[in-house]
Amino acid sequence: METSPVKPVGTLFGVKAGRDLTGSLVTVLGVPFDMGYHPTRIGARSGPSHVRTHSALVAEHLDGFGVDLLGTLGVVDMGDAEVLPGNVDESFGAIEQAVSTILAAGATPLTFGGDGAVTLPQLRALKKGLGREFAVLHFDAHTDAYEGVYPYEYNNANTFIHAVTEGLIDPTASLHVGMRDTEYQGHPGIIGVARDLGYEVITMDELVVMGVPALVERIRAKFADIPIYLCWDMDVFDPSVSPGVVTPSWGGITAREGLSILRGMRGLDFVSFDINTVSPPHDIMGTTGSLAAQVAMECLFLRHATL
Numbered sequence: 001m002e003t004s005p006v007k008p009v010g011t012l013f014g015v016k017a018g019r020d021l022t023g024s025l026v027t028v029l030g031v032p033f034d035m036g037y038h039p040t041r042i043g044a045r046s047g048p049s050h051v052r053t054h055s056a057l058v059a060e061h062l063d064g065f066g067v068d069l070l071g072t073l074g075v076v077d078m079g080d081a082e083v084l085p086g087n088v089d090e091s092f093g094a095i096e097q098a099v100s101t102i103l104a105a106g107a108t109p110l111t112f113g114g115d116g117a118v119t120l121p122q123l124r125a126l127k128k129g130l131g132r133e134f135a136v137l138h139f140d141a142h143t144d145a146y147e148g149v150y151p152y153e154y155n156n157a158n159t160f161i162h163a164v165t166e167g168l169i170d171p172t173a174s175l176h177v178g179m180r181d182t183e184y185q186g187h188p189g190i191i192g193v194a195r196d197l198g199y200e201v202i203t204m205d206e207l208v209v210m211g212v213p214a215l216v217e218r219i220r221a222k223f224a225d226i227p228i229y230l231c232w233d234m235d236v237f238d239p240s241v242s243p244g245v246v247t248p249s250w251g252g253i254t255a256r257e258g259l260s261i262l263r264g265m266r267g268l269d270f271v272s273f274d275i276n277t278v279s280p281p282h283d284i285m286g287t288t289g290s291l292a293a294q295v296a297m298e299c300l301f302l303r304h305a306t307l
Contacts, residue, residue, distance in 0.1 A: 103126070144157060176200070262295065
């Protein structure tokens with residue numbers, strides 16, 4: 001009787017686990033870190049294992065595309081960065097070092113947080129290790145460029161302020177999409193802080209008016225000649241399709257819209273994929289974990305499109 005090959009368990013899409021990145025064009029890294037002081041929703045530190053678990057069902061669709069996506073990209077899951085939730089001093093260095101290892105091997109990082117704080121050390125690693133300038137394309141319900149929200153120098157709400165003050169990116173070349181922080185009677189609100197820093201921001205209200213095709217056209221024009229760090233916060237989706245996130249915000253994009261946007265960006269130069277803010281304790285049915293795995297699959301197709 002023939003037996004089926006045994007596949008690894010506990011990795012994204014069942015790919016090979018290990019630290020040998022020889023031949024890997026895309027390497028998976030879990031970043032199980034959160035700041036630990038959200039007033040009501042702690043749990044993003046468990047996001048990486050949750051997404052890996054729910055990727056098994058999503059992986060069943062890989063055989064229907066007529067391409068050996070995982071094999072061609074040599075996808076390897078190197079496990080999790082050695083972090084301690086809430087401890088910035090210990091954890092940020094570990095995250096930066098892990099991403100730097102991936103870059104040094106010539107692979108593209110595909111990471112899972114963790115809350116939005118995990119992005120800053122990854123940007124530091126890209127700035128040092130990529131060898132060329134890059135811009136951020138950030139999908140999120142929030143700008144993560146907040147001032148005075150928490151009394152801590154580093155937190156999940158001010159990542160993109162530090163990214164500018166540390167000179168990691170050019171904000172004018174970068175773009176935030178999907179924000180639902182609203183203006184009121186002319187007050188610039190939180191979005192005004194990001195715009196004052198130089199970022200282009202397309203709010204959810206603006207996206208509804210312009211439509212997905214126009215957004216994709218805008219993205220393709222803006223990032224035609226510059227490598228992209230894609231930061232995809234799962235709360236950019238509406239809570240009706242992505243409830244298990246740290247800070248849900250009603251009025252987000254649908255799953256169909258999100259997949260259309262991702263597929264519309266094929267052919268652009270992506271140098272890192274950062275999918276974050278999955279909070280398993282708030283994802284009872286596994287909907288968000290499964291959708292995050294689908295986003296990861298779309299990211300693999302984005303990388304494959306440049307081969």
